[in-house]
Amino acid sequence: MTRASVFGGFLAAGLGALAGPASAQSVDVVHYWTSKSESRTINILADAYKAKGGRWIDSAVANFDEAVAVANSRIAGGTPPSAILMNPGSTLDEMTEAGYMRDLGDIAEREGWSKVVPPFVLEKMTSNDQIVAVPLGLHGANWLWYSKKIFEEAKVAPPRTWPEFLEVADKIKAAGYVPLAVGGENWQINYIMSSILSGLGGPDFYQKLYVEHDPAAAASPVVAEGFETLRKLQAYVDEGSVGRSWNETTGLLVTDRAAMQFIGDYVKGEFSAAGKVAGTDYGCVLAPGTEGMYQVYTDLMTITAVDDPDVVKGQDLLVAAVLDPTVEVDMSRSKGSTPGRSDVVSEGLDPCARLGSESLAGARKVFSGPYETLSSDQMGQVTDLVGQFWTDRSMTAEDAATRFAAIFP
Amino acid sequence: MTRSKAPARGLSDMPESGFRPDLVAIGFFLVVALVFYGSLLWTGYLSLTNSRLIPSYEIVGFDQFARLVATPRWRTACVNLVILGAFGIAGSLALGTLLAILLDRDVRAEGLLRSIFLHPLALSLVITGLAWRWLLDPVTGIQSVLRGLGWSSFHLDWLADPDTAIYALVVASIWRSSGLVMIIMLAGLRGVDTDIWKAIRLEGIPLWRAYAQIVLPSLKLTIASCIILLMADVVRSYDLVIALTKGGPGFSTDLPAKFAVDHFFGRANIGLASAASVVILGFVASLLVPYLLIQRKGRA
Numbered sequence: 169m170t171r172a173s174v175f176g177g178f179l180a181a182g183l184g185a186l187a188g189p190a191s192a193q194s195v196d197v198v199h200y201w202t203s204k205s206e207s208r209t210i211n212i213l214a215d216a217y218k219a220k221g222g223r224w225i226d227s228a229v230a231n232f233d234e235a236v237a238v239a240n241s242r243i244a245g246g247t248p249p250s251a252i253l254m255n256p257g258s259t260l261d262e263m264t265e266a267g268y269m270r271d272l273g274d275i276a277e278r279e280g281w282s283k284v285v286p287p288f289v290l291e292k293m294t295s296n297d298q299i300v301a302v303p304l305g306l307h308g309a310n311w312l313w314y315s316k317k318i319f320e321e322a323k324v325a326p327p328r329t330w331p332e333f334l335e336v337a338d339k340i341k342a343a344g345y346v347p348l349a350v351g352g353e354n355w356q357i358n359y360i361m362s363s364i365l366s367g368l369g370g371p372d373f374y375q376k377l378y379v380e381h382d383p384a385a386a387a388s389p390v391v392a393e394g395f396e397t398l399r400k401l402q403a404y405v406d407e408g409s410v411g412r413s414w415n416e417t418t419g420l421l422v423t424d425r426a427a428m429q430f431i432g433d434y435v436k437g438e439f440s441a442a443g444k445v446a447g448t449d450y451g452c453v454l455a456p457g458t459e460g461m462y463q464v465y466t467d468l469m470t471i472t473a474v475d476d477p478d479v480v481k482g483q484d485l486l487v488a489a490v491l492d493p494t495v496e497v498d499m500s501r502s503k504g505s506t507p508g509r510s511d512v513v514s515e516g517l518d519p520c521a522r523l524g525s526e527s528l529a530g531a532r533k534v535f536s537g538p539y540e541t542l543s544s545d546q547m548g549q550v551t552d553l554v555g556q557f558w559t560d561r562s563m564t565a566e567d568a569a570t571r572f573a574a575i576f577p
Numbered sequence: 578m579t580r581s582k583a584p585a586r587g588l589s590d591m592p593e594s595g596f597r598p599d600l601v602a603i604g605f606f607l608v609v610a611l612v613f614y615g616s617l618l619w620t621g622y623l624s625l626t627n628s629r630l631i632p633s634y635e636i637v638g639f640d641q642f643a644r645l646v647a648t649p650r651w652r653t654a655c656v657n658l659v660i661l662g663a664f665g666i667a668g669s670l671a672l673g674t675l676l677a678i679l680l681d682r683d684v685r686a687e688g689l690l691r692s693i694f695l696h697p698l699a700l701s702l703v704i705t706g707l708a709w710r711w712l713l714d715p716v717t718g719i720q721s722v723l724r725g726l727g728w729s730s731f732h733l734d735w736l737a738d739p740d741t742a743i744y745a746l747v748v749a750s751i752w753r754s755s756g757l758v759m760i761i762m763l764a765g766l767r768g769v770d771t772d773i774w775k776a777i778r779l780e781g782i783p784l785w786r787a788y789a790q791i792v793l794p795s796l797k798l799t800i801a802s803c804i805i806l807l808m809a810d811v812v813r814s815y816d817l818v819i820a821l822t823k824g825g826p827g828f829s830t831d832l833p834a835k836f837a838v839d840h841f842f843g844r845a846n847i848g849l850a851s852a853a854s855v856v857i858l859g860f861v862a863s864l865l866v867p868y869l870l871i872q873r874k875g876r877a
Binding site for chain 1: 629630631649650710714715716717734736737739802822823825826827828829837838840841842845846849
């Protein structure tokens with residue numbers, strides 16, 4: 169046996185293993201749900217898919233950006249995944265426009281999705297007039313989480329406006345606690361900035377600035393006022409904030425060292441992992457001034473355009489698995505989100521989840537969160553600016569506001 | 578034609594195994610040409626387009642470069658590259674040379690010390706960055722330890738201050754690279770002719786002058802090699818930044834490579850990221866200048 173033939177044998181064996189036995193229905197899912205509660209949630213879906221007789225190929229990637237990059241490389245390379253976990257927004261729109269996504273319109277019509285999926289969610293599943301995705305769940309963005317213990321000790325109530333927030337923070341500081349838990353990563357600072365601008369400007373301003381990208385709104389005095397408020401918040405932050413991740417930051421609330429944090433409701437996973445109960449150990453209110461609105465991020469399972477009829481069958485089965493009412497409820501329980509179907513019963517919700525689902529049912533105006541309404545490039549520029557403003561204390565609110573306006577031409 | 582002759586001679590010289598070094602070389606050449614130069618040209622092309630998430634081929638001229646220059650974050654990144662390059666290289670070179678000289682004075686346990694000083698180089702940059710992040714963290718690191726021991730006024734919060742955070746990177750990179758410089762310089766010092774040392778002793782020249790004016794100047798080429806190696810380290814120090822500061826606070830410790838990667842993958846802005854990459858290519862090309870100078874000198 170020559171060396172070449174040995175090598176050839178190995179090569180053939182390797183290729184054989186790669187091709188594998190052709191299963192009737194399989195689905196190759198690119199996703200980024202890798203934290204504890206996230207992987208638990210994606211496994212609920214995977215198990216349901218397997219129970220329906222399909223084969224689940226898990227292509228987990230560390231974070232959202234990389235997942236999108238991997239998926240796009242695979243599409244460009246001619247081996248597209250069957251489905252990608254994504255959020256609606258400019259990235260998905262670009263991919264749909266390029267013909268990368270599959271139009272699920274016929275299934276939607278056949279199964280009457282418009283009757284079971286609320287219009288807001290259906291709109292998020294739609295890109296370039298095509299339905300290209302099914303909803304996994306919805307997360308609220310404009311939340312303020314607080315430690316009940318510290319609030320009781322400092323004898324304060326959750327603030328309802330930004331001036332009130334500053335008063336409350338002063339009292340908490342006087343009681344010897346860190347008023348505001350924030351990790352000094354730019355996106356975390358920008359998360360607060362979005363809440364400030366939403367709270368100071370109200371729903372109409374949010375619509376104009378974040379949804380319509382109106383230059384007049386971006387140049388309005390609200391923005392400068394927002395930066396001034398953000399500057400004031402720096403007095404309430406602890407020394408170790410620089411570069412701290414959001415979940416390490418939540419640890420300050422879990423251990424009752426810091427009083428408040430602005431973050432999405434996925435934070436509940438961190439609290440529950442530490443054995444803390446919503447309404448007893450920690451409380452939730454909408455961010456100061458944002459009582460009238462609920463900002464939402466929608467997790468979508470987007471379906472790619474493929475030619476292979478076997479893969480298409482696998483995708484059909486995945487769509488059915490995601491929309492299965494039991495799976496929808498189980499997934500949102502596991503992840504602390506609200507189900508994407510309006511006809512499923514979700515009993516035993518905690519007070520925070522109840523507020524979220526009431527909002528979606530029409531209690532207040534529902535918007536997409538800033539990360540979905542701004543393009544990732546625009547959001548990146550805003551994040552850079554806010555991060556720079558936070559670290560460079562010599563930058564005035566007026567300067568920052570001028571540069572903010574320049575991002576919205 | 579030499580081209581047609583080459584394979585024939587290769588066949589006659591080679592034993593029966595059929596091993597063809599010329600074919601291997603051609604394969605290598607093709608891979609380099611396609612993968613390396615191909616990507617390079619494509620990136621250059623994309624930098625002139627308005628590509629966003631998906632490459633577009635609509636030429637917009639130098640718009641992306643104009644936006645790049647106008648972006649404060651990019652300017653900070655370039656300044657940081659210069660700071661990291663200048664202080665990092667100078668520091669590693671000085672410390673490494675000093676260590677090499679000390680080791681060269683016949684210290685005891687030279688082998689052990691050499692391993693200790695060289696060890697940081699064997700660590701992954703991510704681990705280096707993480708270790709220094711923990712050490713310099715004001716809440717959990719050196720500052721809190723010394724304050725806990727009673728030195729309550731001790732202050733070390735480089736990472737928290739946007740003006741000093743880049744110097745934390747400098748320190749970490751000096752810590753990492755000094756060992757490499759030491760080992761190369763030590764090899765150089767060992768190669769110095771014993772006659773020169775005899776002459777130095779005969780003349781009664783003080784030790785520091787002997788090194789500063791006679792020995793080190795004769796090691797010019799060795800020093801230049803160190804500088805080139807260190808420069809390559811600086812340009813690719815992406816992982817060190819990610820582990821140590823993630824570019825923060827704000828974007829005060831951003832580097833051009835991180836800027837490009839963020840815009841390629843995070844911001845879905847292939848056009849701007851390509852423009853950044855082209856500028857980085859310019860930086861890398863400028864690394865070749867000292868190398869070419871040495872070569873020319875070597876030939877002369």
